[in-house]
Amino acid sequence: MSAEPQRKSLQLSREEMREFGYRVIDMLLDYYDERANKPVAETLDFEALDAILREPLPREGMPWPEALAQFERQVVDSSNRVDHPRFFAYIPLANNFVSVMADSLAAGYNIFNAVWLQGPGAAQIERLTVDWLRQIFGLPAEAGGTFVSGGSAANLTALAVAREAQLSGELRDAVAYCSDQIHFAVSRGMRILGFAPEQLRKLPSDDHFRLPLAPLTEAIAADRAAGKRPFCVIASAGTTNTGAVDPLAALADLCATEELWLHVDGAYGAPAALTEKGNLALKGLGRVDSLALDAHKWLFQPIECGVALVRDRRWLPRTFKETPEYLKDIQIEGEELNFMDQGIQLTRQFRALKLWMSFKVFGLDAISEAIAAGFENAELAERLLRETGCWEIVTPAQMAILTFRYQPANGDEALADRVTQDLVGRMLDDGYAFASGTQLRGKPVMRMCCNNPRTTPDDIEKTIQLMTRLAAALEAEHGGLPASK
Numbered sequence: 454m455s456a457e458p459q460r461k462s463l464q465l466s467r468e469e470m471r472e473f474g475y476r477v478i479d480m481l482l483d484y485y486d487e488r489a490n491k492p493v494a495e496t497l498d499f500e501a502l503d504a505i506l507r508e509p510l511p512r513e514g515m516p517w518p519e520a521l522a523q524f525e526r527q528v529v530d531s532s533n534r535v536d537h538p539r540f541f542a543y544i545p546l547a548n549n550f551v552s553v554m555a556d557s558l559a560a561g562y563n564i565f566n567a568v569w570l571q572g573p574g575a576a577q578i579e580r581l582t583v584d585w586l587r588q589i590f591g592l593p594a595e596a597g598g599t600f601v602s603g604g605s606a607a608n609l610t611a612l613a614v615a616r617e618a619q620l621s622g623e624l625r626d627a628v629a630y631c632s633d634q635i636h637f638a639v640s641r642g643m644r645i646l647g648f649a650p651e652q653l654r655k656l657p658s659d660d661h662f663r664l665p666l667a668p669l670t671e672a673i674a675a676d677r678a679a680g681k682r683p684f685c686v687i688a689s690a691g692t693t694n695t696g697a698v699d700p701l702a703a704l705a706d707l708c709a710t711e712e713l714w715l716h717v718d719g720a721y722g723a724p725a726a727l728t729e730k731g732n733l734a735l736k737g738l739g740r741v742d743s744l745a746l747d748a749h750k751w752l753f754q755p756i757e758c759g760v761a762l763v764r765d766r767r768w769l770p771r772t773f774k775e776t777p778e779y780l781k782d783i784q785i786e787g788e789e790l791n792f793m794d795q796g797i798q799l800t801r802q803f804r805a806l807k808l809w810m811s812f813k814v815f816g817l818d819a820i821s822e823a824i825a826a827g828f829e830n831a832e833l834a835e836r837l838l839r840e841t842g843c844w845e846i847v848t849p850a851q852m853a854i855l856t857f858r859y860q861p862a863n864g865d866e867a868l869a870d871r872v873t874q875d876l877v878g879r880m881l882d883d884g885y886a887f888a889s890g891t892q893l894r895g896k897p898v899m900r901m902c903c904n905n906p907r908t909t910p911d912d913i914e915k916t917i918q919l920m921t922r923l924a925a926a927l928e929a930e931h932g933g934l935p936a937s938k
């Protein structure tokens with residue numbers, strides 16, 4: 454084959470494709486081997502990256518090894534390693550190789566998973582995988598769902614269903630309720646769906662950062678008395694800040710009495726239902742009307758794997774189905790499912806494949822153990838922090854998350870604030886481990902999320918030692934002793 458027509462059809466030679474593919478696998482394997490020895494985060498600023506990467510739109514192609522090398526140097530090496538065993542910031546994203554390969558297969562075969570008739574096998578796998586999730590979370594047989602890009606899209610999809618089911622298109626005076634700990638994806642979703650900010654009532658959370666029942670009941674009654682239309686309670690199954698789980702069973706009771714939709718943001722925490730402790734914490738999860746899940750968090754999938762689940766799957770097509778004339782011939786009946794009718798995408802990636810394949814290859818027991826490891830690591834971190842005597846535990850380990858605050862020897866709160874705030878930057882500079890900060894009740898705190906199953910007890914121990922050392926150095930720098938006023 455001459456080079457010219459090949460280029461026109463955007464093809465590499467078979468030999469080149471093999472070489473390219475194997476090179477990519479080797480790169481990944483080297484990365485997995487080396488990951489724990491590399492800094493957790495290496496970042497370049499905009500000027501530095503722009504200087505390296507900016508170039509004119511390429512008229513002529515370049516050999517693929519050069520493009521690959523550039524990706525490795527400038528993209529991989531300037532990214533936070535969110536799957537590093539000592540990355541404890543935000544929500545760590547530890548994926549697995551089986552799912553990485555499954556993603557490559559979905560892209561390589563370019564399976565169109567929107568219409569039953571064009572890919573019944575893929576549709577059936579998505580439906581089956583959704584059903585496995587339904588069983589894990591204890592939802593009834595008539596529940597269903599759809600794979601989406603992530604937690605934000607899952608919350609948006611589920612809330613669109615709640616709006617349809619409860620309000621039939623009339624948004625006026627409608628009110629939804631959540632705690633002040635709700636993820637911003639929910640507030641943004643409500644805004645996109647056309648609700649004004651005051652139509653999402655964010656109630657102050659209780660001492661354990663949960664949605665408080667009595668004030669919620671009162672707010673609903675007051676709103677009804679004022680002629681408003683309460684329609685939905687949005688609860689968290691593991692908040693991003695502290696891992697707090699709202700009282701799901703009590704909320705389900707309340708919603709049943711008040712005829713409200715119960716939506717649960719389980720983007721982070723829902724998979725914990727696969728462990729004994731998590732299952733206890735998530736009691737009532739099976740009673741929700743809809744549930745948002747992020748399988749790229751605690752189910753170890755590569756990024757972009759969310760799922761929206763609804764208790765009565767008929768509400769998905771009622772919310773999303775359209776029948777344009779150019780798609781009349783793909784209409785189907787009975788048990789066959791067109792996934793384009795279940796959410797906002799027509800052409801969709803075959804995201805279910807990765808979760809399905811990893812469930813099959815590892816089995817649910819291994820996945821449960823991997824999730825349980827997160828609980829154990831967070832509990833170990835809490836114990837070790839307490840032992841140092843210089844950290845205050847603000848919220849204990851729950852759902853693999855804990856928050857804490859440095860306690861200077863002189864007890865000065867302003868100094869504690871400064872040390873806690875500056876610690877994140879010091880950890881980034883050091884590169885050995887990374888935890889992020891957040892604010893609780895207006896106070897800066899440190900936070901560790903320990904859901905990476907490849908984190909070892911030694912990683913936890915050395916990370917706590919490092920944080921304690923860096924914090925003590927900051928305390929000395931900021932003039933910790935003697936006591937300031």
Ligand SMILES: *Cc1c(COP(=O)(O)O)cnc(C)c1O
Nearest residue numbers: 603604605636638693720721747
């Ligand atoms: C991460 C997260 C989200 C948003 O999910 P994305 O996949 O990042 O869009 C929503 N809610 C909670 C509780 C989360 O932890």
